[in-house]
Structure formats: structure tokens, C-alpha cells
Amino acid sequence: MEERSDATMVRRDRRHAEAGIERVVLAHPVRRNALSRALLQELDEVLAAIEAEGRVKVVILAGEGPAFSAGHDLRELRFGATDEVAAVFDACAAVMTRIRTMAAIVVAEIEGVATAAGCQLVATADLAVAGADARFATPGVKIGYFCTTPGVALGRSVGRKAALEMLLTGDFASADEARSMGLINVVVPPGKAETEAFALAGRVARHARATLVAGKRDFYRQLEMPEAEALRFASGIMVEQVARDEAREGMSAFLEKREPVWPD
Helix, strand or coil: CEECCCCCCEEEECCCHHHCEEEEEECCHHHCCCCCHHHHHHHHHHHHHHHHHCCCCEEEEEECCCEEECCCCHHHHHHCCHHHHHHHHHHHHHHHHHHHHCCCEEEEEECCEEECHHHHHHHHCCEEEEECCCEEECHHHHHCCCCHHHHHHHHHHCCHHHHHHHHHHCCCEEHHHHHHHCCCCEEECCCCHHHHHHHHHHHHHCCCHHHHHHHHHHHHHHHCCCHHHHHHHHHHHHHHHCCCHHHHHHHHHHHCCCCCCCCC
16 A cells, blocks of 8 residues: 655555555655655654554665655755755754664665765665665765765764765765675665565564664664673663563573564
8 A cells, every 4th residue: 555645755655564564765756856855854754653653663765766865955955045954954864863763674775876865864774775776975075065964874884984985086886885885785686676675674574573673772872882881781781671571472482492472
């Protein structure tokens, strides 16, 4: 089941809802899914609605047409007043923060190009799958407008030198190069990213939702800590997990050589 109105730029695809998977599609291909303020606000509303429903385990984020997303709408930035430009970046930050903090695991599905803030979306997602002809770039430097905000996610997703090479040259990275630097997880033949994204989502969604929610949250929390502090934090979490229903069921199922039946 898909939901879309004539005015919307974001489409919800619920064909796999029973498996705990929902696909969210940027559906403004005429502008190469540019991240305008309106599209960003709509995307944030859609993700907020999914989170509020409290049942989706994995969200696949895709783009309709020949581009995943070409980044911000430069017309909006070039001709907007300062407060209007600030509102665009506030909307972008809200989306990126929601992706990183929402309970569902977010898988980016990329066909075509993902540039500037579009590349930022990929770097912010928890996992990413790309067709072999997908390309990635942060080309702001080429127009005198350095991709500073994309660099926040990129620098936390790939190595520092790889991030700076993309940011300082503005050159495209192929799907294979993006995989080697850690920006994406899987490269598949062109046109097969959707199939692989659902396959990857299924491998995640088979697990207990409560475990996925806590696991994502705690993984990002410990990344911001010094190593010794992170280890103490993680050890405490492991102790707490022993008493959780899903851990008790999972360990019992393993010991009894049967499939677990998750409480959710």
C-alpha cells in the first residue's frame, strides 16, 4: 500500500509493513529530489508519524527518478533572505537529527547521484545500499559554498582523510569507492538497490524491536565517549539487558535450540 497526494513530495510505501519495514520515498524527481525547506519539513513529518506509530523496525529511505537527492535547492539558498536560508538549514538539521535518534533503523537506498545534503542523508543513515552506478559527492567547494553541514555526517561516517578528500575536491566517488571508505554497506547491480535494501531490512527486522531500539541508541551514545568511559557504559548496558524480556527469551531459545518468540 502506498500513500501519496498530488501535493506531496514524500511517499510512504507500506507493502512490507507486516514485517516491520516501511519505505519512504523522496518523490520530487523533476527537481532531482532537492532538499528544499518544504520537502525537508514533509520528510520530518513523515518520519515523526512513523516513529509515533511505534511499530516499524526499519525505514528504507529512497529517491524517485534518476537521483537519490541532489542536495539543497540552490535557488532557495541563492535568492532567499537570511532568515529563510536559516530556516532551510534548521529543517535539514531536524531531519538529520531525527534519522539519527529515531527508534527505527534507517537504511538509505541509493540509485543515481547523492550530492551535498543528499550525500549527508546517506552518511546520516544507519545503513546504506547502492546500485553500482550510484555516485556520491560534496561539490560545494566548486561553487565557493563549502559543504560544511554535509561534512558533519561525512566526517563521522568515514575516515577523516576520505571525508576531507570529498569535501576539498568536490569530486565524485563511485559506489565501490564509497563502500571502501565506509559510506555504504553493499553495492549491487544498477536497478537492484531496492531489492537489496528490503533484503537487508529483513535481516534486521527479524530481531526484537526493543533490542534494535536500544542497540541503535546506545551505539551512538558510546561513540561520543572516551574509550574507557564507553566500555564502562556498555558494560552497564549489558548487565541491564540480562533482565529484559527479549534477552531472556533469546538466550532461552538458543539454549533450547529453537527459534525465539519476541515479546513485540
